[in-house]
Amino acid sequence: MSDTIKYLLDESRIPKAWYNIQADLPQPLPPVLHPGTGKPIGPDDLAPLFPMALIQQEVTTEREVEIPEPVREIYKQWRPTPLFRARRLEKALDTPAKIYYKYEGVSPAGSHKPNTAIPQAFYNKEAGIKRISTETGAGQWGSSLALAGAFFGLEIKVFMVRVSYNQKPYRRALMESYGATCTPSPSDETESGRAILAKDPNHPGSLGIAISEAVEVAAKNADTNYALGSVLNHVLLHQTVVGLEAMAQMEMAGDYPDVIVGCTGGGSNFAGLTFPFLGEQLRGGKKVRVVAVEPAACPSLTRGKYAYDFGDTAHLTPLVKMHTLGSAFTPPGFHAGGLRYHGMAPLVSHLKELGLIEAVAYHQKTCFAAGVQLARSEGILAAPEANHAIRGAIDEALKCKEEGVSRTILFNLCGHGHFDMQAYIDYFADKLVDQHYDEQELAMALAGLPSVSA
Amino acid sequence: MSDTIKYLLDESRIPKAWYNIQADLPQPLPPVLHPGTGKPIGPDDLAPLFPMALIQQEVTTEREVEIPEPVREIYKQWRPTPLFRARRLEKALDTPAKIYYKYEGVSPAGSHKPNTAIPQAFYNKEAGIKRISTETGAGQWGSSLALAGAFFGLEIKVFMVRVSYNQKPYRRALMESYGATCTPSPSDETESGRAILAKDPNHPGSLGIAISEAVEVAAKNADTNYALGSVLNHVLLHQTVVGLEAMAQMEMAGDYPDVIVGCTGGGSNFAGLTFPFLGEQLRGGKKVRVVAVEPAACPSLTRGKYAYDFGDTAHLTPLVKMHTLGSAFTPPGFHAGGLRYHGMAPLVSHLKELGLIEAVAYHQKTCFAAGVQLARSEGILAAPEANHAIRGAIDEALKCKEEGVSRTILFNLCGHGHFDMQAYIDYFADKLVDQHYDEQELAMALAGLPSVSA
Numbered sequence: 001m002s003d004t005i006k007y008l009l010d011e012s013r014i015p016k017a018w019y020n021i022q023a024d025l026p027q028p029l030p031p032v033l034h035p036g037t038g039k040p041i042g043p044d045d046l047a048p049l050f051p052m053a054l055i056q057q058e059v060t061t062e063r064e065v066e067i068p069e070p071v072r073e074i075y076k077q078w079r080p081t082p083l084f085r086a087r088r089l090e091k092a093l094d095t096p097a098k099i100y101y102k103y104e105g106v107s108p109a110g111s112h113k114p115n116t117a118i119p120q121a122f123y124n125k126e127a128g129i130k131r132i133s134t135e136t137g138a139g140q141w142g143s144s145l146a147l148a149g150a151f152f153g154l155e156i157k158v159f160m161v162r163v164s165y166n167q168k169p170y171r172r173a174l175m176e177s178y179g180a181t182c183t184p185s186p187s188d189e190t191e192s193g194r195a196i197l198a199k200d201p202n203h204p205g206s207l208g209i210a211i212s213e214a215v216e217v218a219a220k221n222a223d224t225n226y227a228l229g230s231v232l233n234h235v236l237l238h239q240t241v242v243g244l245e246a247m248a249q250m251e252m253a254g255d256y257p258d259v260i261v262g263c264t265g266g267g268s269n270f271a272g273l274t275f276p277f278l279g280e281q282l283r284g285g286k287k288v289r290v291v292a293v294e295p296a297a298c299p300s301l302t303r304g305k306y307a308y309d310f311g312d313t314a315h316l317t318p319l320v321k322m323h324t325l326g327s328a329f330t331p332p333g334f335h336a337g338g339l340r341y342h343g344m345a346p347l348v349s350h351l352k353e354l355g356l357i358e359a360v361a362y363h364q365k366t367c368f369a370a371g372v373q374l375a376r377s378e379g380i381l382a383a384p385e386a387n388h389a390i391r392g393a394i395d396e397a398l399k400c401k402e403e404g405v406s407r408t409i410l411f412n413l414c415g416h417g418h419f420d421m422q423a424y425i426d427y428f429a430d431k432l433v434d435q436h437y438d439e440q441e442l443a444m445a446l447a448g449l450p451s452v453s454a
Numbered sequence: 455m456s457d458t459i460k461y462l463l464d465e466s467r468i469p470k471a472w473y474n475i476q477a478d479l480p481q482p483l484p485p486v487l488h489p490g491t492g493k494p495i496g497p498d499d500l501a502p503l504f505p506m507a508l509i510q511q512e513v514t515t516e517r518e519v520e521i522p523e524p525v526r527e528i529y530k531q532w533r534p535t536p537l538f539r540a541r542r543l544e545k546a547l548d549t550p551a552k553i554y555y556k557y558e559g560v561s562p563a564g565s566h567k568p569n570t571a572i573p574q575a576f577y578n579k580e581a582g583i584k585r586i587s588t589e590t591g592a593g594q595w596g597s598s599l600a601l602a603g604a605f606f607g608l609e610i611k612v613f614m615v616r617v618s619y620n621q622k623p624y625r626r627a628l629m630e631s632y633g634a635t636c637t638p639s640p641s642d643e644t645e646s647g648r649a650i651l652a653k654d655p656n657h658p659g660s661l662g663i664a665i666s667e668a669v670e671v672a673a674k675n676a677d678t679n680y681a682l683g684s685v686l687n688h689v690l691l692h693q694t695v696v697g698l699e700a701m702a703q704m705e706m707a708g709d710y711p712d713v714i715v716g717c718t719g720g721g722s723n724f725a726g727l728t729f730p731f732l733g734e735q736l737r738g739g740k741k742v743r744v745v746a747v748e749p750a751a752c753p754s755l756t757r758g759k760y761a762y763d764f765g766d767t768a769h770l771t772p773l774v775k776m777h778t779l780g781s782a783f784t785p786p787g788f789h790a791g792g793l794r795y796h797g798m799a800p801l802v803s804h805l806k807e808l809g810l811i812e813a814v815a816y817h818q819k820t821c822f823a824a825g826v827q828l829a830r831s832e833g834i835l836a837a838p839e840a841n842h843a844i845r846g847a848i849d850e851a852l853k854c855k856e857e858g859v860s861r862t863i864l865f866n867l868c869g870h871g872h873f874d875m876q877a878y879i880d881y882f883a884d885k886l887v888d889q890h891y892d893e894q895e896l897a898m899a900l901a902g903l904p905s906v907s908a
Contacts, residue, residue: 005527151542177830178829372631376631379562381562422623
């Protein structure tokens with residue numbers, strides 16, 4: 001047991017460029033469409049919301065996109081993140097498998113989200129923007145953008161779903177500690193918010209409404225832009241620092257993954273770890289099985305339709321082709337708030353269609369059981385989202401045991417659970433329920449998908 | 455701004471031995487006395503509570519105490535911890551000072567406490583012990599020992615002060631996630647607990663009562679030992695991994711501290727960082743100013759008496775010579791629960807008497823202001839305890855600015871504040887009060903100190 005368990009890179013090894021999988025795709029990504037015309041949108045359509053640098057990153061097919069030096073400088077605060085060999089977990093499982101995990105919880109905000117919050121803030125600052133508006137559900141994304149705002153001197157305006165705002169005061173306090181303004185949504189600060197409140201003054205809010213409010217604020221104020229924490233190509237691009245580092249660390253370990261596992265909500269932490277390895281394979285390098293683990297209560301990859309759909313419930317966004325449960329679908333209120341999204345990142349969806357990745361869905365209780373097993377053997381208590389990846393990785397390791405073969409498994413432990421302790425309290429009190437979505441609601445939401453000829 | 459900001463050591467650089475300052479003291483530590491006889495106690499007096507290895511570490515004057523390999527193996531999970539150069543904070547303060555901080559919040563339990571919890575669990579396991587009982591207030595120590603128990607397969611029984619048990623369910627959930635049993639104290643499981651409950655069934659509990667319960671359980675069960683998270687010599691010894699690593703990291707930075715700042719409650723994180731540097735000085739090496747920062751509402755070093763006193767309110771412990779406010783003193787309920795102790799570690803007290811360290815006391819609001827300033831410039835949101843060290847370090851940096859001189863300041867950021875967000879919520883809502891202790895109560899507590907001739 002005196003072998004290395006932690007693979008660390010010097011900060012000089014922080015990648016100098018993000019990896020863009022669009023350069024290596026066997027078929028290009030379907031275009032993003034304008035909902036009015038049904039025609040592909042251009043950069044100008046997005047200019048009111050995003051700085052041009054990010055719009056360019058959204059569509060570029062260059063393999064490498066240089067990471068600006070000021071971004072790398074801030075990445076140094078916590079990057080390169082450690083890669084662990086989970087020897088105690090392997091022993092507890094009595095498996096011949098080798099299990100590695102990349103740990104993104106060491107960032108100041110506690111997850112992988114700052115990997116994209118920092119460059120998004122940087123490019124906005126460069127473009128002369130003074131303020132960024134965004135939405136947040138559980139608060140992982142909002143607190144990461146708040147951190148980025150503090151570093152770059154940008155005002156951050158977060159619309160937080162009202163029910164979460166009231167139930168999760170700790171994440172909100174973290175955002176405020178970083179100097180961000182956190183407003184419960186629906187609010188009376190926007191037209192969209194006021195319209196909802198006029199009908200129901202006690203509306204609990206939804207991610208869809210919060211997006212509408214954040215987009216409205218950005219669209220109406222020239223000094224304000226909008227930022228999204230997942231789904232979009234440039235967000236997934238920024239997350240590839242995770243996988244690029246992991247490749248170097250697996251090399252340090254003298255190993256290479258046979259299977260890579262990540263949890264998927266919007267798809268960004270999954271893409272961040274897996275895309276560099278998939279790129280290697282697409283360019284003729286080593287093959288790797290890639291498994292996306294999603295919540296059974298919101299199973300876009302395993303039960304959704306690959307179709308054009310809106311990114312939000314209020315239909316303010318362009319149409320993107322993705323695995324979707326329909327923008328009218330409302331997932332049950334399970335604890336992994338970061339995985340409660342009706343759609344999947346277009347790039348992840350595209351790879352699924354091309355047969356390059358697999359997907360599996362788990363209910364939450366078995367994921368919490370896996371998280372507790374990891375905590376007791378490795379010490380790290382993971383976020384409910386990350387528990388899905390842990391479940392997937394443990395099941396792969398148990399499969400190895402059953403088959404009597406050793407495989408190398410790598411998974412992404414994308415964040416810690418320090419702000420999610422109520423979920424663990426409920427789990428130990430046996431109050432967690434494995435919620436099922438309403439089949440009829442799903443059928444209706446899918447039937448209501450916009451019809452697009454493209 | 456493209457200089458190094460994070461100094462990382464390879465895991466092979468985890469110290470192989472703890473540093474024992476007792477080897478370099480110009481005068482030996484006064485002996486621990488038996489409260490009944492007034493005579494120095496021997497190892498046998500402590501044997502019902504601690505394994506012999508720890509009792510030996512309590513009194514040894516060997517300079518180096520070897521760290522067992524299984525302990526180093528677990529240290530690898532998060533050690534060596536990073537040393538940061540706080541360049542953004544320096545810039546925000548516009549100071550010529552160079553500010554470095556050692557960050558212990560990267561441990562799975564979020565503070566420096568596992569540095570001693572792991573070896574304590576190891577030595578108990580080696581001694582054939584099945585269970586360890588302990589007390590906890592806010593829960594930093596309890597969760598660290600729970601983690602250590604999970605790693606070594608030991609049952610951990612934590613008596614948690616009832617008012618904290620009810621107010622801080624998240625720390626409790628963390629302990630339970632690691633498999634520990636957490637009991638609100640006073641409980642009906644011990645004689646001491648039942649006696650209190652008989653008088654007041656709704657007694658809110660106190661650290662003193664929780665200690666009594668934990669000690670009673672250990673004393674009455676041959677398979678059970680007791681563990682303490684601070685104050686004792688062996689606990690401070692284990693924490694010196696912090697300072698030993700920091701010395702190597704300062705060398706990497708090509709720098710050496712002029713001033714070292716740490717917060718003090720029982721004294722363990724302070725000792726951990728500063729003792730190796732003080733040892734260097736005591737052996738004729740470079741001199742360093744060492745500043746202990748304590749809460750003004752519980753100021754043992756600045757307002758206490760250097761005298762023999764009990765370690766607990768129930769008078770179950772031996773008598774130790776230390777700076778004390780009297781074991782009958784009850785500090786006000788400020789947020790830095792880890793600093794609410796009536797006494798100071800005998801070793802820290804001894805160094806203060808010898809003039810080798812300074813002490814300063816701050817009220818909590820200015821410490822929270824310092825913590826928020828650090829969060830906005832460095833990203834890390836510190837525990838309320840650590841905010842005291844931040845305040846001290848910032849004030850040293852501002853002094854440099856005033857004097858127009860550059861000094862190198864090093865402080866210990868001993869833990870993150872993820873489980874202390876209510877304190878930040880109160881701070882931002884301007885609900886925090888700078889509580890003063892009762893001068894009359896202090897006078898009475900000091901008047902009631904045991905009279906010992908030694």
